[in-house]
Amino acid sequence: MSNIPLLIDTDWLAERLDDPNLRLLDATTFLKPTSGYYDVWSGEEAYDKGHIPGAVFADLLGDLSDPDSKYAFTIPSRERFVKKISELGVGDESYVVVYDQGEAIVGAPVIASDWASRLAWQLRYEGFDNVAVLDGGFPKWREEDRPVTTEPGSYPKATFTGERRPELLATKEDVKKALNDENVILVNSLSEADFKGESDTYARKGHIPGSVNVFFGDLSSTESKELYDDEKLRKTFEESGALDPDKKVITYCGSGIAATWNALILNKLGQDNVAMYDGSMTEWADDPTLPLDTVKKES
Known part of the structure; x- marks a missing residue:
């Protein structure tokens, strides 16, 4: 599948959950403002407690940021990103849907899938266009009583090419x-x-x-x-x-x-x-x- 929309709804995703070319990525991360900066932590524990069937966890904070940067979430090197995203199964023959589990800012009533949009942006920056963000994310999926699992997802390692933009x-x-x-x-x-x-x-x-x-x-x-x-x-x-x-x-x-x-x-x-x-x-x-x-x- 090519030229998928920038954002897709839950119906669109539900119809394609069994597509072997789909790569479903859970980019959940948590952030809580503090005086002078904020606390951030991985959403992997939330993923383990329940996620959309087939999804794999994409660690924005640990794997997909520069570990040597002074600042959290700085884009990683091209080599690091390609290695990590390939291991998640994202490659030239696949298309990607990214979602997160909501609560963009812990304790704030903010509805936005900005952790998902961050990963989608990184993919486009690295030259991969075939990516969409799930509008409403996991909160809407769960609210609609769609399937949720604790079974970890997995995809075969892929070949990721493209050029940075x-x-x-x-x-x-x-x-x-x-x-x-x-x-x-x-x-x-x-x-x-x-x-x-x-x-x-x-x-x-x-x-x-x-x-x-x-x-x-x-x-x-x-x-x-x-x-x-x-x-x-x-x-x-x-x-x-x-x-x-x-x-x-x-x-x-x-x-x-x-x-x-x-x-x-x-x-x-x-x-x-x-x-x-x-x-x-x-x-x-x-x-x-x-x-x-x-x-x-x-x-």
Whole structure:
């Protein structure tokens, strides 16, 4: 199967669970904000307690990030990624559906499959297009009383090729240049409180100057657990200017996770010129020479 949608629903996946070419990846990870950073841990224990039949666990935190980086979730080397993803069975002859088990931020009512979108983004960055994210993720699957198992999935090791797409990645230097470039839209994917500088999650408060705020958690319904319709999504992003076909968009968040969700939705809406700043606020705020803006509270 080729040219699968960027996002698929539970019916679509249920009809294909027995397809030998399907590779179903559970990318569950957990994050809890703390003062000055946050705690993160693997979702493998949650996977062991129950997952969609056939799925294998993809460890974003351990296997699919750079173990030598100062910051969590930094993209790994090409060699490391190819080795790990091949061992999961993802190769040139397969197509991939990625999901996660929800609770993007522990304790927060956020409905977004941003851990899944992170892995989908990494696959595209490494040159693999045949990947979709399950809209609503495991919470919607389970809510619909679809099959769940504790039996570990497995696929034969595959051959993964393709070439990296550097245009999908933004570095700190790219963002610094964007500060004075009217043709680049910087989209902050964090909460309004983070954007305004009312939280202390990162080394310094605020947002990158000139950026607009589109909170990734506002793009889905807490009731249906699915994305809002394209009309509503389009309105949200049009207000930010991010759908202008003549502009380049750079999305960022805390550590390049939620930013991939916003990038995915922008792609869905037809904006293809989108890069994701991998270091995001974790890296930017850690450098005292780089500017940050805050929004003062009205008195």
